[in-house]
Amino acid sequence: MTKHIKKTTQLRNMINSRELEFIMEAHNGMSSRIVEEAGFKGIWASGLSISAALGVRDNNEASWTQVLDVVEFMNDAVNIPILLDGDTGYGNFNNMRRLVKKLNQRQVAGVCIEDKLFPKTNSFIRGESQPLADIEEFAGKIKAAKDTQEDEDFVVVARLEAFIAGWGLSEALSRAEAYHKAGADAILCHSKKSTPQDIEQFMKVWGNRCPVIIVPTKYYSVPTDYFRELGVSLVIWANHNIRTSVQAMKETTSVIFREQSLINVEQKIVSVSEIFRLQNEDELEEAEKKYLPGNNKSxxxxxxxxxxxxxxxxxxxxxxxxxxxxxxxxxxxxxxxxxxxxxxxxxxxxxxxxxxxxxxxxxxxxxxxxxxxxxxxxxxxxxxxxxxxxxxxxxxxxxxxxxxxxxxxxxxxxxxxxxxxxxxxxxxxxxxxxxxxxxxxxxxxxxxxxxxxxxxxxxxxxxxxxxxxxxxxxxxxxxxxxxxxxxxxxxxxxxxxxxxxxxxxxxxxxxxxxxxxxxxxxxxxxxxxxxxxx
CATH class of the missing domain: 3.90.550.10 (Spore Coat Polysaccharide Biosynthesis Protein SpsA; Chain A)
Structure with missing residues (x-):
């Protein structure tokens, strides 16, 4: 994406694209830059990943302002749009308005909210026992978000938890229709089955009334071309960077602890200079030459x-x-x-x-x-x-x-x-x-x-x-x-x-x-x- 196109517009173009688009999870500024350099056109600011990186549970233990601080660093690090996993909106319609206002001020491209109760619990933890939000109350949050946004291209995504909670297709369709009428720009249809059965049923009846987003974390073995055939608009790879980093850190830390030496890990990890590159150190070096002449050590x-x-x-x-x-x-x-x-x-x-x-x-x-x-x-x-x-x-x-x-x-x-x-x-x-x-x-x-x-x-x-x-x-x-x-x-x-x-x-x-x-x-x-x- 070119820099002169607003991030909100970039994200809106992606969800409305005739082609299947993809966004990748990130949880801080560096992982965001890695996602951008890999070629992805957008980023999923995962609530699970951000909370994990902060060392707390995915149960709204990190406040929305703490999450917002992380997302601001992420957004500053890249030129591609970020879709924030906004959990339930962190409260009622008024909290939702406050969140959208702050996201607009920071030029974050969009937010996705799920129709569960605050404080939320991750969908893959006792999902069927989690109560869903009242349809009308949740639709009110969506309307409040759309009324509050200052950027007309800001994206609000409504996430369906009906399949997660075991309520079935009928409930999912009723909720999707209510959220669409309330102004949602896209519907995220969520499922924890290892097959695409829930997604198939929903897509066949939904009929492309608005863009549909999926998160195939559990049904990862399904060929991506099948999602294209179903008419899915956007796929979110939702938590794989945080999971990768945890595995790598555990292996490296264990070796260092066991051997009390860095000899056998140094060649297997990125150099410090690569960290500096991802931090855009070259730009600072050039700025120092411009603003601090004579202060450079070569x-x-x-x-x-x-x-x-x-x-x-x-x-x-x-x-x-x-x-x-x-x-x-x-x-x-x-x-x-x-x-x-x-x-x-x-x-x-x-x-x-x-x-x-x-x-x-x-x-x-x-x-x-x-x-x-x-x-x-x-x-x-x-x-x-x-x-x-x-x-x-x-x-x-x-x-x-x-x-x-x-x-x-x-x-x-x-x-x-x-x-x-x-x-x-x-x-x-x-x-x-x-x-x-x-x-x-x-x-x-x-x-x-x-x-x-x-x-x-x-x-x-x-x-x-x-x-x-x-x-x-x-x-x-x-x-x-x-x-x-x-x-x-x-x-x-x-x-x-x-x-x-x-x-x-x-x-x-x-x-x-x-x-x-x-x-x-x-x-x-x-x-x-x-x-x-x-």
């Missing part, structure tokens, strides 16, 4: 990806950083991880096969990659090292939580170090810190004393994984150190260890420990492990 990144690698035929013509794991290159996986935490200003230092390394990022080229080491590549990107920065090797993989923790570290220069390393294999950036790994050091309390591939097994406390970050002050320290070291005759053969060892002479370098959850892809075996890790 983070840059440099990825060192100049090496060819030594994986036989796999890297004969392809840079190691472009090796794919589950269809995505190591480089693209890193950039995706950076993008998810808001790092968009990425510089990739290319070298071997540089013409193949292209994408939505800045590049800097080390054309001497065959005869130089990583510090030489970093120096090529020296002018890009400004403000808050993250740096990484282009041939590593790591779990997202490591990057999130690194960005939250307050120190000027912080290295990620794996405390679970072994003194075996090819050259490694071993480190020695002022104290060995301990839980208290997970926050980055340890300090680097030395980095070297030659540290003994007795003296080393971990392995630098090739991921680190700097604050604005730390970036200046890095730039200054690079400038000083670049004057050395052996600069082309220097490693990052030379840089960090040089810096520790005058400034502390912090270490943030991890235990596993990363991989340096330097062999065929590593590439196979990467597949399992991804």
């Amino acid at each position: 983070i840059g990144a440099v990825i060192l990806a100049a090496s060819q690698g030594n994986l036989g035929e796999l890297t004969k013509d392809t840079p190691k950083t472009l090796l794919k794991v589950h269809g995505k290159s190591l480089l693209d996986s890193q950039i995706d991880a950076f993008n998810q935490v808001g790092i968009k200003d990425v510089t990739v230092v290319r070298g071997f096969g540089k013409q193949k390394i292209t994408g939505n990022y800045r590049t800097a080229d080390n054309d001497q990659h065959a005869s130089t080491k990583e510090l030489f590549s970093l120096n090529i990107a020296r002018d890009m090292i400004k403000g808050d920065m993250v740096f990484s090797f282009g041939d590593i993989m790591f779990k997202n939580y490591i990057l999130n923790d690194l960005l939250n570290d307050p120190n000027d220069i912080t290295l990620i170090v794996d405390a679970d390393c072994e003194r075996t294999g090819d050259r490694k950036d071993f480190v020695r810190t002022d104290e060995p790994y301990a839980k208290k050091h997970y926050t980055g309390a340890a300090r680097l004393l030395e980095m070297s591939e030659k540290l003994s097994a007795q003296s080393l406390t971990g392995e630098f994984i090739g991921l680190w970050k700097t604050s604005p002050a730390g970036s200046e320290i890095i730039r200054k150190a690079l400038e000083e070291l670049s004057k050395s005759s052996d600069f082309s053969s220097m490693l990052l260890a030379h840089l960090f060892n040089h810096i520790t002479k005058s400034h502390p370098v912090s270490v943030r420990f991890i235990k596993g959850s990363w991989l340096h892809v330097d062999s065929i075996v590593d590439l196979q492990k990467a597949g399992s890790m991804a």
Whole structure:
């Protein structure tokens, strides 16, 4: 729906459409946005779901003003119309008038009320024992609602509970006719049977005197095309988002409680950046640029990806950083991880096969990659090292939580170090810190004393994984150190260890420990492990 069409008009067009239309349940602003992004043209603000989200029963335990507050947030979050499940209207005709007035003020598109007594009980709980409202009294509520609405397209739906209460077709038809004459824009015919029998009987006799809405929660196995054949106008998927979220929350919470860790759930749930996206964080960022100039904190990144690698035929013509794991290159996986935490200003230092390394990022080229080491590549990107920065090797993989923790570290220069390393294999950036790994050091309390591939097994406390970050002050320290070291005759053969060892002479370098959850892809075996890790 286009934004310039009123939400009330959108909903009215849907219930009067010649095509079968659908609306989906939501219970807060975020679930409303998810419904809209899925493609639905309207939202059902379910009384059951809203009360459940508030932690109370669907028995009018949440006041109508509390429900209205929730619906206002929902309506503000989307451009599609909302039909509120207004229970019984929260009282008599006067309460109904007050409700409609407030819904109109908040530009909510419509309300559905059911012909039961206040306070109501959910239709699927002892439905046959629930008394129905007097027909004339309920018709008076509908007339009061229509007389009160200020927007001529505002929709009032009358919900029939005759089948739920076991009163049968005759009573349902009598009530539907009375409510239609009172001004109801549509009739919601409700049933708790597992077959469409009640709906079939009603539709055949009703004869399309006004639009009919159904809620197939109990008769969900009936093909949707059958509702089209019956002439139903609108289908409400009434409570499936709240039920889905409850199941997902129970599973995630149980795992976290049992394992006292987030490791096995983090990759199964949406990223924090996805929550920010659904909250429309980008709009606020743009507004801050407009209204608060100079108040923006951006983070840059440099990825060192100049090496060819030594994986036989796999890297004969392809840079190691472009090796794919589950269809995505190591480089693209890193950039995706950076993008998810808001790092968009990425510089990739290319070298071997540089013409193949292209994408939505800045590049800097080390054309001497065959005869130089990583510090030489970093120096090529020296002018890009400004403000808050993250740096990484282009041939590593790591779990997202490591990057999130690194960005939250307050120190000027912080290295990620794996405390679970072994003194075996090819050259490694071993480190020695002022104290060995301990839980208290997970926050980055340890300090680097030395980095070297030659540290003994007795003296080393971990392995630098090739991921680190700097604050604005730390970036200046890095730039200054690079400038000083670049004057050395052996600069082309220097490693990052030379840089960090040089810096520790005058400034502390912090270490943030991890235990596993990363991989340096330097062999065929590593590439196979990467597949399992991804």
